[in-house]
Amino acid sequence: MQPIQTRPAGPFAPAERAAVYRAIRERRDVRGQFLPDPVDPAALTRILEAAHAAPSVGLSQPWNFIVIRDPGVREAVRAAFDRANAEAREMFGEARRALYSELKLQGIREAPLNLCVTCDRTRGGPTVLGRTHDLDTDLYSTVCAVQNLWLAARAEGIGVGWVSIFREGDLREILDLPAEVTPVAYLCLGHVRELFDGPELQARGWAARRPLAEMVFADRWQGRSATPPAPSAPAAGEADPIGGRGA
Numbered sequence: 001m002q003p004i005q006t007r008p009a010g011p012f013a014p015a016e017r018a019a020v021y022r023a024i025r026e027r028r029d030v031r032g033q034f035l036p037d038p039v040d041p042a043a044l045t046r047i048l049e050a051a052h053a054a055p056s057v058g059l060s061q062p063w064n065f066i067v068i069r070d071p072g073v074r075e076a077v078r079a080a081f082d083r084a085n086a087e088a089r090e091m092f093g094e095a096r097r098a099l100y101s102e103l104k105l106q107g108i109r110e111a112p113l114n115l116c117v118t119c120d121r122t123r124g125g126p127t128v129l130g131r132t133h134d135l136d137t138d139l140y141s142t143v144c145a146v147q148n149l150w151l152a153a154r155a156e157g158i159g160v161g162w163v164s165i166f167r168e169g170d171l172r173e174i175l176d177l178p179a180e181v182t183p184v185a186y187l188c189l190g191h192v193r194e195l196f197d198g199p200e201l202q203a204r205g206w207a208a209r210r211p212l213a214e215m216v217f218a219d220r221w222q223g224r225s226a227t228p229p230a231p232s233a234p235a236a237g238e239a240d241p242i243g244g245r246g247a
């Protein structure tokens, strides 16, 4: 057996750690602030490499990245969004419909690049290590790739918006996806004029971030610990790492 190479497992240097937390804190879903400036191909490659470095069940790497520049394809995707969005609007009660109509929920035309991240549900064969008892772990792996991509893009100064308001069949047809390939994320990418400080849906009064303390249970569903988890203390000289810990 070849010796397995290892490397030190300690924490990053403070500035490196701060940069990681900054990317997490300042990542935003972008819809309305795209600039037409082209994305540097080298930066796109780095972002795709980050996505491709994601964890995946049994190392199956079930993702593909369809880079979409063709205006005809994008127009077809935009029309599919419009159809689904009209349906989506009707699913909300009357009180929310007006606000829903005002929200900008995609940047398909404005963003210089669109990207569809797919999951090949047959990648790795019929029996994949780790997927034996939960078939959806390939989808979860693909979502890990999307999150890596989103964070790397933030570090590169490139905004990303996730558009999920489609009938799946429409995307399949437009992008020629075979039956075994599921579209997981349709993303709009590009440089941005400015970023919101927090989620746009919060700024527009649609929803609000919840405090972390509401999300953490001890030992079982809704288990309350006698001592709630202490707030994460910033390391010496660092700002609050994630910021959005509170409401």
Ligand SMILES: Cc1cc2nc3c(=O)[nH]c(=O)nc-3n(C[C@H](O)[C@H](O)[C@H](O)COP(=O)(O)O)c2cc1C
Binding pocket: 027, 028, 029, 030, 031, 104, 105, 106, 162, 163, 164, 165, 198, 199, 200, 201, 202
């Ligand atoms: C799986 C998924 C699907 C999403 N679909 C849409 C969408 O169709 N349209 C949209 O405007 N935002 C979409 N978003 C973005 C969320 O609205 C956004 O992440 C959330 O409001 C928090 O804002 P932030 O990402 O800026 O922190 C989606 C996000 C995820 C993770």
